[in-house]
Amino acid sequence: MNRLPTWRIVLLRLCYAAIAIGLGMTIIPRLIWLPEPLGYQLAALTCFLASLALLCVMGIFRPIAMLPVLLFELGWKFVLMLRIALPAWLAGTIAPEIEHLFWECVPILIYVPIIPWGIVWRRYGPGRRRILTEPAGH
Numbered sequence: 001m002n003r004l005p006t007w008r009i010v011l012l013r014l015c016y017a018a019i020a021i022g023l024g025m026t027i028i029p030r031l032i033w034l035p036e037p038l039g040y041q042l043a044a045l046t047c048f049l050a051s052l053a054l055l056c057v058m059g060i061f062r063p064i065a066m067l068p069v070l071l072f073e074l075g076w077k078f079v080l081m082l083r084i085a086l087p088a089w090l091a092g093t094i095a096p097e098i099e100h101l102f103w104e105c106v107p108i109l110i111y112v113p114i115i116p117w118g119i120v121w122r123r124y125g126p127g128r129r130r131i132l133t134e135p136a137g138h
Contacts, residue, residue, distance in 0.1 A: 004116055009063055011114045015070060016059030023053035067123070070115055077105040 004012075027049045038046060052069070059066035085102040088094035094102075 004064070004119070008114070008116065012063035012070075012116075013060050015111050015114055016056040016063065016066065019073060020053050020056035020060065023049050023056070027053060064116075064119060067115070067120060070111060071120065071124075074108055074111055074115070077108045081105050 027046055031046055031050050052073070055066065055069045059069055081102055085094060085098050085105075088098060089102075
């Protein structure tokens, strides 16, 4: 069953809102007022994060349908923390920018128990079958 208790839906909406507000306060003003011409990477990152903020706004209204957005946010931050920051920290070679980014990613750990993993598994897990073509005669 895909029904979640109201409190769990509210927590999911708060997760989306936190991302949307956080990105909205930092990225959207940069996109609107463009303080200087942006280089390739900063331009792409700015547009990507603005799009992510808008998807999170959609997640406030459709929290279950937009779960892939939270999974993506969780995924890239876990990859950064475990594959980039942790090995550099263990080797004693972590750059200050990466260490700062690591600490910006840590709050995502709060989302792990909030995400309804049962629904994620049922909707996106390996046992999920999808019809790739329309039935004959349509």
